[in-house]
Amino acid sequence: MGPQMRVIYILCLRQIKRYMRARARIIGSLGQPLLFLLAMGFGFGPIFRKAGGGNYIQFLAPGIVIMGILFTAVFSGIEIIWDRQFGFLKETLVAPVSRLNIALGRTLGGAVVAFIQGLVVLVFCLIAGFRIEVAALLPVALLAMFISAVLFSAIGMALGSVLEDMQAFPLIMNFLVMPLFFLSGALFPMKGLPEPLMFAMRADPVTYGVDSLRGTLGRASLFGVGTDLIVLGAIATMLVSIGAYLFSRIEL
Amino acid sequence: MSTPDRETSAGLVIEVRELVKKFGDFSAVNGVSFEVSGGTIFGFLGPNGAGKTTIIKMLTTVLRPTSGSIRVNGYDPLSEQRQVRSSFGIVFQDPSLDSEMTALENLELHGVLYGIPSGARKQRTETLLKLVELWDRRKEFVKNFSGGMKRRLEIARALLHEPRIVFLDEPTIGLDPQTRNHIWQYIKTLNAEQQITVFFTTHYMDEADRVADEIAIIDHGVIVSRGTPGAIKAGTQSGSLEDAFIALTGQTIRVEEASSIDRMRTLGKAWGRR
Numbered sequence: 001m002g003p004q005m006r007v008i009y010i011l012c013l014r015q016i017k018r019y020m021r022a023r024a025r026i027i028g029s030l031g032q033p034l035l036f037l038l039a040m041g042f043g044f045g046p047i048f049r050k051a052g053g054g055n056y057i058q059f060l061a062p063g064i065v066i067m068g069i070l071f072t073a074v075f076s077g078i079e080i081i082w083d084r085q086f087g088f089l090k091e092t093l094v095a096p097v098s099r100l101n102i103a104l105g106r107t108l109g110g111a112v113v114a115f116i117q118g119l120v121v122l123v124f125c126l127i128a129g130f131r132i133e134v135a136a137l138l139p140v141a142l143l144a145m146f147i148s149a150v151l152f153s154a155i156g157m158a159l160g161s162v163l164e165d166m167q168a169f170p171l172i173m174n175f176l177v178m179p180l181f182f183l184s185g186a187l188f189p190m191k192g193l194p195e196p197l198m199f200a201m202r203a204d205p206v207t208y209g210v211d212s213l214r215g216t217l218g219r220a221s222l223f224g225v226g227t228d229l230i231v232l233g234a235i236a237t238m239l240v241s242i243g244a245y246l247f248s249r250i251e252l
Numbered sequence: 253m254s255t256p257d258r259e260t261s262a263g264l265v266i267e268v269r270e271l272v273k274k275f276g277d278f279s280a281v282n283g284v285s286f287e288v289s290g291g292t293i294f295g296f297l298g299p300n301g302a303g304k305t306t307i308i309k310m311l312t313t314v315l316r317p318t319s320g321s322i323r324v325n326g327y328d329p330l331s332e333q334r335q336v337r338s339s340f341g342i343v344f345q346d347p348s349l350d351s352e353m354t355a356l357e358n359l360e361l362h363g364v365l366y367g368i369p370s371g372a373r374k375q376r377t378e379t380l381l382k383l384v385e386l387w388d389r390r391k392e393f394v395k396n397f398s399g400g401m402k403r404r405l406e407i408a409r410a411l412l413h414e415p416r417i418v419f420l421d422e423p424t425i426g427l428d429p430q431t432r433n434h435i436w437q438y439i440k441t442l443n444a445e446q447q448i449t450v451f452f453t454t455h456y457m458d459e460a461d462r463v464a465d466e467i468a469i470i471d472h473g474v475i476v477s478r479g480t481p482g483a484i485k486a487g488t489q490s491g492s493l494e495d496a497f498i499a500l501t502g503q504t505i506r507v508e509e510a511s512s513i514d515r516m517r518t519l520g521k522a523w524g525r526r
């Protein structure tokens with residue numbers, strides 16, 4: 001490994017270690033998707049079936065997996081605010097390595113953690129009755145999960161680089177992450193909705209994460225898995241660049 | 253990844269010219285010039301809010317000056333950040349360890365960030381942890397350390413990559429007298445044996461008097477006195493550095509401006525300041 005790669009690797013590893021050690025956090029961030037899975041899945045299931053939507057768990061599970069990834073990834077990115085408050089950020093900002101590599105290490109670390117979280121949620125979905133329809137597409141599904149994780153982690157990085165206070169955290173969760181999730185079509189089909197809403201949903205990157213999983217774990221992609229992956233990849237690249245740029249401009 | 257020292261005409265390791273830093277309308281640093289020659293122990297003294305930490309931040313590439321020029325080890329912190337950064341080690345005024353990791357993990361991460369080969373890193377880690385008497389507790393989480401232990405670990409970390417310059421912003425804050433003596437002993441030895449330049453701030457005047465070769469006293473963002481501890485005492489006809497300090501900076505407590513600015517900072521914080 002070259003020295004630059006080692007820097008990315010060790011920062012990534014740091015985030016994974018911190019995650020693995022914070023058991024309360026793992027359980028806490030599993031709670032929300034599982035609650036949605038059970039409450040929505042079993043509560044709305046009968047209505048969904050009556051309305052001709054088919055098996056609701058089958059529809060819902062991909063959205064819940066993305067939910068797990070979204071929340072964990074944004075949270076990991078925003079950990080910069082914690083690091084700023086508790087001081088560790090300074091140690092990385094004076095190190096003789098390019099800030100780009102520090103930003104990449106952090107983004108990747110957050111993405112890996114979120115990806116693991118997504119896998120755990122997927123296992124719970126399987127336990128709750130979700131069935132993977134085409135096993136051969138599972139590797140593509142995992143790829144889609146990982147790209148989504150990078151994208152969401154980059155959102156967190158960008159926000160964490162400009163916000164300086166933990167007080168901003170609930171603001172982000174309630175006014176950004178929650179709306180992104182609800183607009184993604186994770187809970188209801190994008191059919192017959194008012195045009196402005198449809199537009200907002202198409203503009204939401206989370207939508208493509210959900211759709212890519214519906215296309216790979218199930219067979220119900222709206223845009224086509226190829227399109228989803230291209231859109232996710234392009235937005236992820238853009239957001240990682242923005243996140244890295246904003247990170248490189250941090251002053252103390 | 254060590255960077256060669258750039259030749260400076262007079263052997264100066266730090267050169268600061270007409271340095272200014274404004275936060276909004278407030279000038280925290282108001283036209284400061286000084287230089288530090290290689291191998292000296294330089295004490296930077298001043299009342300709370302005088303601008304010491306702000307100057308250290310600009311010297312160490314984490315804050316952009318409003319105007320003025322800086323050279324650290326011959327390099328410009330604005331345009332040659334990497335070279336400047338690999339020239340120094342720093343103990344910040346505020347904590348900067350990752351408390352969710354062990355002492356050893358903190359040092360390992362530092363070693364990788366500074367590109368120290370793993371053999372040398374392990375050996376230096378052991379030497380330094382033994383020196384600051386944390387070797388037996390190297391596998392414990394930093395969050396379980398006392399304030400003094402954390403400070404010692406930060407000092408060990410700042411020296412791990414064998415920097416040419418160390419910045420110590422109130423390094424002995426919160427330490428008992430034994431530990432303080434111990435740490436200054438070590439820093440003096442290091443300075444004598446390896447000609448490391450030491451740039452420190454402190455509010456303990458006796459400490460500054462004992463260890464500093466040279467002192468600058470700063471108040472309200474300007475340097476008010478400069479020289480050896482002896483010369484500063486003589487210049488103010490004071491028996492101790494503390495008396496000299498008070499003669500130069502007055503009796504008033506510096507709270508008024510800090511508190512109003514703190515309020516503004518809290519307001520501005522949630523949305524960022526840029």
Ligand SMILES: Nc1ncnc2c1ncn2[C@@H]1O[C@H](COP(=O)(O)OP(=O)(O)OP(=O)(O)O)[C@@H](O)[C@H]1O
Nearest residue numbers: 275280298299300301302303304305306307510513
């Ligand atoms: N980011 C900032 N925004 C606004 N004002 C700031 C900022 N950082 C520092 N200041 C102000 O600049 C002045 C100098 O602060 P600085 O931290 O450099 O003082 P100091 O000499 O290190 O004091 P102390 O001995 O208390 O550590 C203070 O009035 C402080 O409130």
Ligand SMILES: [Mg+2]
Nearest residue numbers: 304305306345
């Ligand atoms: Mg200070």
